[in-house]
Amino acid sequence: MIEAVGLRKVYGKKVAVDGLSFTVRPGIVTGFLGPNGSGKSTTMRMILGLDRPTAGHVLVDGIPYAKHRNPLGAVGALLDAKAVHTGRSAARHLQAVAATAGIPASRVDEVVELVGLREVAKKRAGGFSLGMGQRLGIASALLGDPSTVMFDEPVNGLDPDGILWIRNLMKHLAAEGRAVFVSSHLMSEMALTxxxxxVIGRGKLIADEPVRQFIDRTAPRGVLVRSPQVEELRELVTAAGGHLTSAQDGSFRVADLTPEQIGDAAARRGVALHELTPQRASLEEAFMELTAGAVEYHAHGAPGAGGPAPEQQTHGGDGRQADVRQADVPQADVPQQAQEVAR
Incomplete structure (x- = not known):
């Protein structure tokens, strides 16, 4: 379990994280969402002790991460799948991590099999595709059989089969009683997982709630209606105070009326209804609506029209200079969180 209390991080004049408090509970998958520059990466680094909070604190299973005697058994994290020794095979990389953390070598074979890298375990990691690199990073995160798992963009580079696999893996890890904390920009995956x-924006908490409750905070999307009696339907909707618009597939969207009101009015008028479905916002629509005021980077023209993309700017999304991020990349022999604890 992760408990963040009043987390604040300031880089110079830039406030990257501003008073964040939330809890990641065991047994469920918790999505960590926010626009670029919202402070997600900085928050995850503070959880692992890779960045020190300016104020506030974060606990993992009741104590700071750095004080765990078995850090890889407390949190297994995938923050940067490229943080591997490119000249080593996948198996050798995992064996080095295991040896550093006092994990039995037999565990390496287990995670290699779990992530589907058995056939390429002896190949150099430098030749791996982006998706294979993600699988290797996930294997490293699971080496210590952690009680909490933290993934940053885990489906990046995975094919559809790999996406389904990581989705089921996260659900399985949560079902085992682990706390699963995952950051992703793929709203469709978050909706399924x-x-x-x-949800944070500009370093501040926007929402800490179940997915359905988050979506229900958005404006109603109307009711989808299908009927063979089009004119009668139009008349009853208008008479009841609703507004009807037609769609290309022959259905109709009714605004300002509930499904119950439409159904009751249709019954009184003897109008047949073949479909009556309330329309809800998607997670993506809810996210865009509720974070509209917290977007730090906006596009002002077509790609290639001039000017750097947000990720190409001198400063990273959390306000730190790019060379600071480079300096934070750990040696390939040791996973990020184990390195920091060893310092």
Missing amino acids: AEHLV
């Missing part, structure tokens, strides 16, 4: 959301 996460049960709870922590």
